[in-house]
Amino acid sequence: MSVFSYELNDRRVAIVTIDVPGEKMNTLRDSFADDLLAILKQGKDDNITGMVFISGKSDNFIAGADIKMLDNAQNREDALALSEMCQQAFFTMKKQPYPTVAAIHGAALGGGLEFALACDYRVCTDSDITKLGLPEVQLGLLPGGGGTQRLPKLVGIQKALEWMLTGKQVRAKQAKKAGLVNDSVPHSILLDVAAKFATKGKAKAAQPKLDKISSLLESNPFGRNIIFKKAQDNVMKKTGGHYPAPLNIIKAVRASVELGELKAYKTEAEGFADLVMTDVSKSLRGIFFATTEMKKEYKTDDAQPVKRTAVLGGGLMGAGIAHVSAVKAGALVRIKDVAQQGVSNAMNYSYKILSKRQKRRIMSKAELQLTMNKITGGTDYTAFKHVDMVIEAVFEDLQLKQSMVADIERESREDTIFASNTSSLPISQIAAQAQRPENVIGLHYFSPVEKMPLVEIIPHAGTSEKTIARTVNFARKQGKTPIVVKDKAGFYVNRILAPYVNEAANLLLAGEPIDKIDQALIEFGFPVGPLALLDEVGIDIGSKIAPILEKELGERFKAPNAFERLIDSKRLGRKTGRGFYTYEKKGKKVDESVYELLGITQSPRLNKQEIASRCVAQMLNEAARCLDEGIIASARDGDIGAIFGIGFPPFLGGPFSYMDKRGINKVCSELSTYASDNAAFTPAESLMELAESGGRFYASNKAEVTLVEMSSEDTNTTKAVQCEEITEQNSEGKPA
Numbered sequence: 001m002s003v004f005s006y007e008l009n010d011r012r013v014a015i016v017t018i019d020v021p022g023e024k025m026n027t028l029r030d031s032f033a034d035d036l037l038a039i040l041k042q043g044k045d046d047n048i049t050g051m052v053f054i055s056g057k058s059d060n061f062i063a064g065a066d067i068k069m070l071d072n073a074q075n076r077e078d079a080l081a082l083s084e085m086c087q088q089a090f091f092t093m094k095k096q097p098y099p100t101v102a103a104i105h106g107a108a109l110g111g112g113l114e115f116a117l118a119c120d121y122r123v124c125t126d127s128d129i130t131k132l133g134l135p136e137v138q139l140g141l142l143p144g145g146g147g148t149q150r151l152p153k154l155v156g157i158q159k160a161l162e163w164m165l166t167g168k169q170v171r172a173k174q175a176k177k178a179g180l181v182n183d184s185v186p187h188s189i190l191l192d193v194a195a196k197f198a199t200k201g202k203a204k205a206a207q208p209k210l211d212k213i214s215s216l217l218e219s220n221p222f223g224r225n226i227i228f229k230k231a232q233d234n235v236m237k238k239t240g241g242h243y244p245a246p247l248n249i250i251k252a253v254r255a256s257v258e259l260g261e262l263k264a265y266k267t268e269a270e271g272f273a274d275l276v277m278t279d280v281s282k283s284l285r286g287i288f289f290a291t292t293e294m295k296k297e298y299k300t301d302d303a304q305p306v307k308r309t310a311v312l313g314g315g316l317m318g319a320g321i322a323h324v325s326a327v328k329a330g331a332l333v334r335i336k337d338v339a340q341q342g343v344s345n346a347m348n349y350s351y352k353i354l355s356k357r358q359k360r361r362i363m364s365k366a367e368l369q370l371t372m373n374k375i376t377g378g379t380d381y382t383a384f385k386h387v388d389m390v391i392e393a394v395f396e397d398l399q400l401k402q403s404m405v406a407d408i409e410r411e412s413r414e415d416t417i418f419a420s421n422t423s424s425l426p427i428s429q430i431a432a433q434a435q436r437p438e439n440v441i442g443l444h445y446f447s448p449v450e451k452m453p454l455v456e457i458i459p460h461a462g463t464s465e466k467t468i469a470r471t472v473n474f475a476r477k478q479g480k481t482p483i484v485v486k487d488k489a490g491f492y493v494n495r496i497l498a499p500y501v502n503e504a505a506n507l508l509l510a511g512e513p514i515d516k517i518d519q520a521l522i523e524f525g526f527p528v529g530p531l532a533l534l535d536e537v538g539i540d541i542g543s544k545i546a547p548i549l550e551k552e553l554g555e556r557f558k559a560p561n562a563f564e565r566l567i568d569s570k571r572l573g574r575k576t577g578r579g580f581y582t583y584e585k586k587g588k589k590v591d592e593s594v595y596e597l598l599g600i601t602q603s604p605r606l607n608k609q610e611i612a613s614r615c616v617a618q619m620l621n622e623a624a625r626c627l628d629e630g631i632i633a634s635a636r637d638g639d640i641g642a643i644f645g646i647g648f649p650p651f652l653g654g655p656f657s658y659m660d661k662r663g664i665n666k667v668c669s670e671l672s673t674y675a676s677d678n679a680a681f682t683p684a685e686s687l688m689e690l691a692e693s694g695g696r697f698y699a700s701n702k703a704e705v706t707l708v709e710m711s712s713e714d715t716n717t718t719k720a721v722q723c724e725e726i727t728e729q730n731s732e733g734k735p736a
C-alpha cells in the first residue's frame, strides 16, 4: 500500500497526501522511493500543472528516514544503497516537467527536509510545532538524501554548515528569513498557498540571501577554504575526534562546491554509509530509541496536569525551577523565599534569560512580558491554596524540609504535591511526619536547571501512583527527561558521581597533577574533568553530601579529608573565585597553592589512560550496584541518567552499554586489580555474575560493536566530545 494518495484539483494541481499507515509519524521507509516514483509518473501521465505534497498527519510532515531501517543495514553496502535510493528518488522528483511544492506543518526533519529541499517550492505553517532541520549529526550521521548538497545552495555554506553540524531545528520565521522556505502562512491556508505555488511553473535556482562579507567569502575558493578550515578546527576542538559525523558533513559540503554533481553526491552517500556502520552512530541511535521509549512510561490519562506551581527558595536552583516551570511548562509560578530579595533574584534570573532571547529576536517584548507575568512571589503563603505542586529548593536540612511539608499541608489543598529537590536526603525521611505522605515525592534537578536535560523522580514507599504520574508528566512539560529512581541516599546520579570524584581526589593526593587528572577524563569524553566539576558544584556542597552518603551507604563513600582543608581556606570553587583552580577574567588556571595546602608532593606515576580508567571504573561499578539494588529500573535508565545528568560520553552509549562493549569480564578483572589496594573497587555482584556467565546488561545486539581500546598515545591526541546539542546541555552543567 502506497504512503501517497493522489487527488487532482480544478487547476490540474495534484494534491498528494503523505500518510504512513498505522503510524503516528511519517518516516521514509523501504518502499517510499518506489511509491514516490509511481506518483511522480502518474502526475506526468496526467499532464498536471504541478504537484503539492502535504502530510496526512495532524502534527508532522516527515520526521526523516526511518531510523529502525538504518539499524537493519547489515553492512556498508546496505547503508550506501539506502542513501543512493533517497538521492535517486529526489533527483527524479527534481527533474519532473511540472513544479513540486512541499506544504509543511509540523516536523520536517532529516530525510523529511531533504524531501522538501528537492521540491521546487516549500511553504510552511507559522505554527509553533513546525520545525525544519537536518538533525542527523545527533544520530552520528550526515544527511544522506542530498541535504549536504542542496541546503548550502539555498541558505549559504556557513549557515548550512552551522545547521548541519549542530542539528539545529529552525522555526518558520527563521526558515523564511534564511530562504529555506518560500513562504510561511497560517495552517488554515497552507494548502491553498501551496497549490498557488504549484501553478507558477518550475522554480529558478535560488540564490542564498547573504550579507556582503559572507557573499565575498563564499564566492571564491580562498574564502571557502577559510570557512572549511575554521569549521574543521571548531569540530576538532569540540569533538576531539570522537565523533566522525561532523567531519564527514564538512567533507560532503566541500564536495558540493568543489566537485561535479556526480562526485559530490557520491561523497555524501559514501560518507553516510561509513557513518551508519560506526559504533558512535549505533550508540547515539540507541539513545534516541531509549528516550523515545521513556516518553511513553508513567503516562496515565487521568493524571491531572500541573498548571499552578510554587517554588520554595529563590536561590539558583529555585530560580531555575521557576524558570522552566513558567517558560517550558507554561505553568503559573509563585516563588516563596524568607527574604523579598530572594524572590527578586529568582525573578531576575528568568528575566535575564528571556531578555537574551528577546535581543536575539527569538521572542517579542510582548511575549517576554506575558511570560514574566506568570511568575510572582512573596515571603508568605499567599496563593498556595491554588497550587497543584510545590517544589522545595532550600538547603539540605532534614528538619527544615519536614517543617515545610507541614506548612504546605496546612496552606495548600489536599491533593497538592510536595516535591523535594533534595540531592541526597531520603524522601521517606522528608515524608516521615507528613499527614498526606502519598503527595510527597523527590524531584531532583541538575544545575543549571534550564540547560540540564535530566531530572530524577524519587517516590518513597508511600507515594501514590497518581503523584508519580503527575510529577513525571510535569517534568516532561518542563522539557526534561525524567528517570524514576529508588529512594536511597544519593539516588542514582550523585551516587555514581561521588566515587568517581573521590577517586580523582585520591589520585591528586597520591601526587597526580590537577590538570592532568581533569584532562584525562576530558580525553575519555566527559565535557569537564572531575576536579573542575567539583569546583563548579561547590566543594562545600560536595562535602555536605559526602557524609550523608557515607552514613547511608558505607565507608566507600568517605570523602578524602583534603576537602575540609580546602573549605577552611575558603576555596569553595568557582563561586569564591578559587578551588582547585583560580577563576579570573582571563580564565581559569590551576591553583598551585592547593598542593602545598594539602601537603602534596607532585609525583606523577600514572598515564592519562590509567587515571581515566580508575575514575571511570568507580563509576561503572557503582552504576552496576545501583542496578543490583533496584535504584534504577534498568540499564537503559542508568545509561540515560549518566549521559544526561553527568555528561557520560554519549558516543559510548552510557555506562552499561560501555561495559557491554568492553566485555564484563574485562571490566571485572580491571576492578579486581584495583581492589587490591582499595576495597571500594571490589566488583559489584551483578558484574561478577555476568563475568562468570558471559552475560551482558543488554540482551539485544544494541551494544554488539567492537570497541577499540585506546592506547596511551591515542589518549594524548583525543579530546572530550559531545555532539553539539548534548555539549550545550551539559558543558556548563553540574550535578547538585
Ligand SMILES: C[C@H](O)CC(=O)SCCNC(=O)CCNC(=O)[C@H](O)C(C)(C)COP(=O)(O)OP(=O)(O)OC[C@H]1O[C@@H](n2cnc3c(N)ncnc32)[C@H](O)[C@@H]1OP(=O)(O)O
Pocket: 024, 025, 027, 063, 064, 065, 066, 067, 068, 083, 086, 107, 109, 110, 111, 112, 114, 135, 136, 139, 141, 142, 143, 144, 145, 147, 292, 293, 295
Ligand atoms: C537519509 C537521511 O538523511 C537520514 C535521516 O533522515 S535520519 C533521521 C533524521 N530525523 C531525526 O533525527 C528525527 C527523529 N525524531 C525526532 O526527533 C522526534 O521524534 C520528533 C521531533 C520528530 C517528534 O518528537 P515527539 O513528538 O516527542 O515524538 P516521539 O515520541 O519522539 O516520536 C513518536 C514516534 O515516532 C517515531 N519516530 C520519530 N522519528 C522517527 C524516525 N526518524 N525514524 C523512526 N521512528 C521515528 C518514534 O520512534 C516514536 O515511535 P513510537 O511511538 O512507535 O515509539
